[in-house]
Amino acid sequence: MKSSQLGLVGRRVCSSLRARLWTHVLIAGTMAIVLFVFGAFLLAQENLQNLLKKWGDQIQINAYLVKDLGAGEVSLLRDKIQNFSEVEHVRHISRQQAWKDFQAALGAQSHVLEGLPEDILPASFEIFIKPAYRDGPIVEAFANRLRKEKGFTTVEYPQEWVDRLSLMVLALRWLMWALAGILFVAIFFIVRNTVRLAILARKDEIKVMRWIGAPEQLIQAPFVVEGMLQGFIGAGLSVLGLWFSLRFLRDQTPTSIGLFGSLDRLQFIDWGSIALILAIGSLLGASGSVFSLRRFMRTWRG
Amino acid sequence: MEGVLAALAAAFMIQLSNVSKIYPPNAAALKGISLQIERGECVLVTGPSGAGKTTLLKLLCCEEEPSEGQIFINGKDLIGLNNRGVARLRQQMGLLFQEFKFLPHMTALDNVALAALVIGAPRKESYNKAYRLLHELGLQKKCNAKPPALSGGEQQRIAIARALINDPMVVLADEPTENLDAALAEETMRLFLKSQERGTTIMVASHDLDFSQRYRVRVISLHEGCLVDDSNPATKKGRTG
Numbered sequence: 001m002k003s004s005q006l007g008l009v010g011r012r013v014c015s016s017l018r019a020r021l022w023t024h025v026l027i028a029g030t031m032a033i034v035l036f037v038f039g040a041f042l043l044a045q046e047n048l049q050n051l052l053k054k055w056g057d058q059i060q061i062n063a064y065l066v067k068d069l070g071a072g073e074v075s076l077l078r079d080k081i082q083n084f085s086e087v088e089h090v091r092h093i094s095r096q097q098a099w100k101d102f103q104a105a106l107g108a109q110s111h112v113l114e115g116l117p118e119d120i121l122p123a124s125f126e127i128f129i130k131p132a133y134r135d136g137p138i139v140e141a142f143a144n145r146l147r148k149e150k151g152f153t154t155v156e157y158p159q160e161w162v163d164r165l166s167l168m169v170l171a172l173r174w175l176m177w178a179l180a181g182i183l184f185v186a187i188f189f190i191v192r193n194t195v196r197l198a199i200l201a202r203k204d205e206i207k208v209m210r211w212i213g214a215p216e217q218l219i220q221a222p223f224v225v226e227g228m229l230q231g232f233i234g235a236g237l238s239v240l241g242l243w244f245s246l247r248f249l250r251d252q253t254p255t256s257i258g259l260f261g262s263l264d265r266l267q268f269i270d271w272g273s274i275a276l277i278l279a280i281g282s283l284l285g286a287s288g289s290v291f292s293l294r295r296f297m298r299t300w301r302g
Numbered sequence: 303m304e305g306v307l308a309a310l311a312a313a314f315m316i317q318l319s320n321v322s323k324i325y326p327p328n329a330a331a332l333k334g335i336s337l338q339i340e341r342g343e344c345v346l347v348t349g350p351s352g353a354g355k356t357t358l359l360k361l362l363c364c365e366e367e368p369s370e371g372q373i374f375i376n377g378k379d380l381i382g383l384n385n386r387g388v389a390r391l392r393q394q395m396g397l398l399f400q401e402f403k404f405l406p407h408m409t410a411l412d413n414v415a416l417a418a419l420v421i422g423a424p425r426k427e428s429y430n431k432a433y434r435l436l437h438e439l440g441l442q443k444k445c446n447a448k449p450p451a452l453s454g455g456e457q458q459r460i461a462i463a464r465a466l467i468n469d470p471m472v473v474l475a476d477e478p479t480e481n482l483d484a485a486l487a488e489e490t491m492r493l494f495l496k497s498q499e500r501g502t503t504i505m506v507a508s509h510d511l512d513f514s515q516r517y518r519v520r521v522i523s524l525h526e527g528c529l530v531d532d533s534n535p536a537t538k539k540g541r542t543g
Contacts, residue, residue, distance in 0.1 A: 002422035015407070204405075211403045212464065213392030214420035216385055297385060 005218055012222040013229070020198065024230055027194050027285075031234025032241065034187045035281055039242045041176035042273050047266055048169045059134050061127040061157040063146055074123070077151045081125060086133040086142045091126040095119045122153065136163050184284060191288025195227060199296050206296075216297060223289045231285025235278045243268060314338040314374070315472060315503040316362065321371030323357050323527075331357040333527040334371070339520075344495065344504040346514045349524035355507035356399070358524070359474045362505070363397050364388045376471060393421045396465030396473040396502075400480075402457050404449040410436065410456075411445040414463045421468060428467070435463035439489060454481040462490055466497055473497060476507045491517060 082090050098121040103110045146155045209219045316339040323332040332354045339345055347355045360366040373380040404413045411432050418428035436445055439459040449457055458481045479487035498504050514521045523531035
């Protein structure tokens with residue numbers, strides 16, 4: 001396309017935006033609502049994934065030592081565990097340390113421990129797993145290996161919660177894409193039908209352009225650019241909506257929601273996800289226009 | 303046979319071979335028309351209302367497709383031409399029909415320049431040429447007016463300027479002087495003939511037989527869809543004056 005033709009496309013787009021402002025606002029608004037729903041799922045999924053990662057970073061196996069283990073045996077056992085390929089590091093918690101930690105955890109209620117002997121709690125190892133091995137079945141297998149080691153009474157780890165959350169993130173991800181599929185098909189048809197109405201409203205303009213020998217791409221380009229702009233603006237509005245919604249959520253709800261920690265820690269979607277929403281919006285807008293135009297262009301000859 | 307037609311077609315600017323047009327259910331607008339028009343020739347197509355003059359021009363600019371026969375323009379077979387082919391053909395044509403087909407929200411100057419811009423002519427050059435043509439047609443004061451605000455005669459002159467702006471290979475004009483007074487009709491014809499001097503083939507459909515006498519052009523007469531007279535000595539109907 002030559003520069004004068006590009007200029008013509010630009011002027012036709014501007015003229016259409018001015019002349020049919022509310023039609024464009026309506027399409028962009030519809031797209032914004034649909035993309036907002038998609039973005040909300042993306043936001044939830046990203047935050048749950050972050051939470052899972054944080055939990056994963058804290059995955060540790062607690063291995064409680066038998067009561068009468070000597071310092072030398074503890075040291076040998078610790079070295080042995082440290083040499084396992086799955087292990088990042090091992091921390092020995094003595095009986096005294098366990099008592100102090102328990103007291104600290106109880107805080108103001110620590111008086112309930114009064115009268116109890118300070119060596120009531122067992123000594124243990126806190127075994128931290130390397131990131132590459134923080135997968136449910138691997139940790140499970142490793143814990144079973146530890147259980148067979150002499151010197152431990154009990155081996156515990158919070159796998160159940162991690163598994164549940166992993167499943168939740170997976171389900172959310174599938175739900176998000178399934179819903180996205182339905183939403184995108186819906187938005188595609190909405191855009192296609194709205195563009196059809198816009199094309200019918202501009203039928204005479206298309207006929208005049210054809211009459212004077214305008215190439216097909218020159219006739220179609222303004223519609224495609226308009227569709228892309230509507231999609232981009234709709235997507236931008238949905239991202240803004242998400243940002244304000246997250247701020248509102250942070251301001252209006254209690255700071256802590258139990259297991260999920262503090263709402264202040266909720267993260268907004270990353271730049272990659274913002275780019276994805278903008279790209280999906282633009283693509284949907286443009287493709288809706290292209291599909292509508294193709295049908296009309298085939299049927300109109302004059 | 304196909305090869306002979308193609309060879310003949312290359313020799314003429316316009317060639318029709320046994321062309322018929324039947325509108326559903328069974329209204330024949332043209333019946334078995336065959337004719338050739340040379341490059342740079344000016345032809346008047348005449349006949350009473352319903353003779354098929356406008357249909358003939360519509361077939362030549364691909365607004366309609368013939369029911370039968372073949373049409374060649376500059377050696378190009380128009381049958382089965384796709385949208386891209388039609389656009390290319392029209393870029394080389396100046397079209398002036400009774401329905402002017404303007405963009406109502408654009409000014410007269412914009413409408414004329416648009417025809418040049420769509421084929422990729424530079425913006426400044428397109429507007430200069432559009433202004434010059436409108437000036438020659440006495441519309442220099444109406445350049446910024448929008449078509450709906452102009453009279454029928456003024457709109458006709460805008461359409462004439464638009465038809466001529468790209469120095470077309472062929473001009474197809476249906477009753478181009480119908481809404482114009484004598485002086486403007488004369489100016490319009492002067493512009494067409496000036497374009498013909500540059501090698502443009504002109505085909506004008508008109509009731510006005512004075513036109514042929516004044517400008518000494520070939521006359522093709524149609525009646526009820528049939529070619530009844532052709533003043534061109536090269537055709538079998540013979541010259542009628």
